[in-house]
Amino acid sequence: MKIYKDFNFYKKNFIFQIVNSDIKNKKYTLICTRFPPEPNGYLHLGHIKAICLNFTIAKYYNGKCYLRIDDTNPSTENIKYIEAIKKDLLWLGFKWDGKIKYSSDYFNILYKYAIELINKDLAYVDELNIQDIRKYRGTLLQPGKNSPYRNRPKKENLELFQKMRLGYFQEGSMSLRAKIDMKSNIIIMRDPVLYRIKYRKHHQTGKKWCIYPTYDFSHCIADALEGITHSLCTLEFQDNRILYNWILNNININVKYYPKQYEFSRLNIENGITSKRKINFLLQNGIIKGWDDPRLFTISGLRKRGYTPSSLKNFCYKIGITKKNNIIEISSLESSLREELNKTAYRTMAVLKPLKIIIKNFPKKKKIKLIAPNHPHNPKMGSKIIYFTKEIYINLLDFMEKDTKNYKRLVLGKEVRLRHAFVIRAEKIIKDSFGKIKYIYCSYDPNTLGKKIEKNRNVKGVIHWVSCLYSIPATFYLYKNLLLKNNTENINDITSMINTKSLSIYNGFVESNLLKTNNSHFQFEREGYFYLIYNNQKEKTMFFNRIVSLKENYN
Ligand code: ATP
Ligand code: MG
Numbered sequence: 001m002k003i004y005k006d007f008n009f010y011k012k013n014f015i016f017q018i019v020n021s022d023i024k025n026k027k028y029t030l031i032c033t034r035f036p037p038e039p040n041g042y043l044h045l046g047h048i049k050a051i052c053l054n055f056t057i058a059k060y061y062n063g064k065c066y067l068r069i070d071d072t073n074p075s076t077e078n079i080k081y082i083e084a085i086k087k088d089l090l091w092l093g094f095k096w097d098g099k100i101k102y103s104s105d106y107f108n109i110l111y112k113y114a115i116e117l118i119n120k121d122l123a124y125v126d127e128l129n130i131q132d133i134r135k136y137r138g139t140l141l142q143p144g145k146n147s148p149y150r151n152r153p154k155k156e157n158l159e160l161f162q163k164m165r166l167g168y169f170q171e172g173s174m175s176l177r178a179k180i181d182m183k184s185n186i187i188i189m190r191d192p193v194l195y196r197i198k199y200r201k202h203h204q205t206g207k208k209w210c211i212y213p214t215y216d217f218s219h220c221i222a223d224a225l226e227g228i229t230h231s232l233c234t235l236e237f238q239d240n241r242i243l244y245n246w247i248l249n250n251i252n253i254n255v256k257y258y259p260k261q262y263e264f265s266r267l268n269i270e271n272g273i274t275s276k277r278k279i280n281f282l283l284q285n286g287i288i289k290g291w292d293d294p295r296l297f298t299i300s301g302l303r304k305r306g307y308t309p310s311s312l313k314n315f316c317y318k319i320g321i322t323k324k325n326n327i328i329e330i331s332s333l334e335s336s337l338r339e340e341l342n343k344t345a346y347r348t349m350a351v352l353k354p355l356k357i358i359i360k361n362f363p364k365k366k367k368i369k370l371i372a373p374n375h376p377h378n379p380k381m382g383s384k385i386i387y388f389t390k391e392i393y394i395n396l397l398d399f400m401e402k403d404t405k406n407y408k409r410l411v412l413g414k415e416v417r418l419r420h421a422f423v424i425r426a427e428k429i430i431k432d433s434f435g436k437i438k439y440i441y442c443s444y445d446p447n448t449l450g451k452k453i454e455k456n457r458n459v460k461g462v463i464h465w466v467s468c469l470y471s472i473p474a475t476f477y478l479y480k481n482l483l484l485k486n487n488t489e490n491i492n493d494i495t496s497m498i499n500t501k502s503l504s505i506y507n508g509f510v511e512s513n514l515l516k517t518n519n520s521h522f523q524f525e526r527e528g529y530f531y532l533i534y535n536n537q538k539e540k541t542m543f544f545n546r547i548v549s550l551k552e553n554y555n
Helices: 014-024 045-061 079-092 103-119 131-136 154-166 215-226 240-249 276-284 298-307 309-319 330-344 491-497 510-517
Strands: 032-034 064-069 123-126 175-178 192-198 211-213 230-234 261-265 346-348 355-361 368-373 383-388 390-393 415-418 423-431 437-444 459-463 465-467 469-480 505-511 521-524 528-536 541-548
Touching: 014 045, 014 230, 014 261, 032 215, 032 230, 032 491, 045 064, 045 079, 045 309, 045 330, 064 079, 064 103, 079 276, 079 298, 079 309, 103 154, 103 175, 103 192, 103 211, 103 215, 123 154, 131 505, 154 192, 175 240, 192 215, 211 230, 215 230, 215 240, 240 261, 276 491, 298 541, 330 521, 330 541, 368 415, 368 465, 383 423, 383 465, 465 505, 469 510, 505 510, 521 541
Parallel strands: 032 064, 230 261, 346 521, 355 437, 415 459, 469 541
Antiparallel strands: 123 175, 175 192, 192 211, 355 390, 368 383, 390 465, 415 423, 423 437, 469 505, 521 528, 528 541
């Protein structure tokens, strides 16, 4: 397995420690984990945290990690999400062991276990509707009340449950509930629902079933049947663990060992959404067009934006696994990418907001061939050719008519160095009738190429540029956070938090040598790290996403 920089830190986390001591104590012969997404949306950054944990534990201890599609609710699920889940996992570089597993693989056996519970008088068919079930359940301060249907004879329960399966009853009119304790301190133990009626076609089982098991009933049994040793999930399932164990302890399941559930904290990202339900809300309200919007923290959005699998994994290793809920700053995710691309991205020049410069003392037809390294510290990455010509573009923001104290760019009457090229001086501004700058006349100093500047010469700084003749038109997509604040629990608040300026599009130019590039990631000097989305060789235009700026809080 490829060892990531922060993996040594990561493998000290409390779950690795538990597995480690289980191995020392010879508790298991084979470590087995699973990643169990519900196919009701695309995977997001939060899932990467769970994926990294489950897959690295299995890999590190020579065990197995399964992909289990947790498909017990056909009303919200769709086969297209399964395809997306597979694609995202493989892109991250994680391959599940064996065939993909589905919770629906166990529908027959789950049904049998439900009958077993009824026979043991540990489950009953309830005719309360959902609202009443909720009402009877009570609260943290108030104990629940028994349903009037709780004490039906076993025989009646069996008959009704079979009829539920055969489609005798309407959706919502009945459910199968475990008979545990309506006065339990743990609300989840107050007769949890095990089966509900749903007249939906299922993407795996078709119309075979009209009753579907709940997450709580199916998850523990699927874990046990698959031989999962460590069933890892997020903290909100802490109370469900008691039910998880209750179910396994009350059915006759013939497995070598029972799986054990362990919880860790969810990943929350500052001003970001890591909830399929909330992303779906944005989609349904037309705020975004797809699950792969580059401003989202979905895996497909991060991929489209230009994040690399290794930077995402290293980010997860860096933040580690704990039981403490917190919100991770976006800068932490961005710095993982910067750290990587700083080493691997080709340096090149792009002008996002072009301003034309005409070099007065440079002949019209002449070009000077310049050679620039692809990386300042890695000669192995080679070099490239750029041309200096009479007309060039610089960034509009790199010029000012009047000087200010800390301004390190081109100013009228002053000098600046062009990266990899000459020192130029701004001589004259040409404006249109609206007073907008059309172009600037400059002069260049032919004796400054590759030379150190004399100490007393006031050259203000180094700016990037491209030749007008030897550049390619390019479109640049720059992103800011989609949300202005952290989202609270209330989903309807999201609309008021949307940053309407989260996407800016610029039309500019890149060095012409890029048209033939085989690379996808670039550092455009002083502009940020960019990802090549589309290279239109025919029309000679290119399209780039800015993944991140070069520095934090820099736009
Ligand atoms: P969502 O709230 O986005 O629907 P979920 O928990 O319902 O998320 P599942 O598809 O059921 O999504 O999750 C699959 C696995 O990924 C579960 O084990 C879950 O605990 C884990 N997971 C989901 N979201 C996060 C997160 N934000 N941080 C860490 N793990 C997560
Ligand atoms: Mg869910």
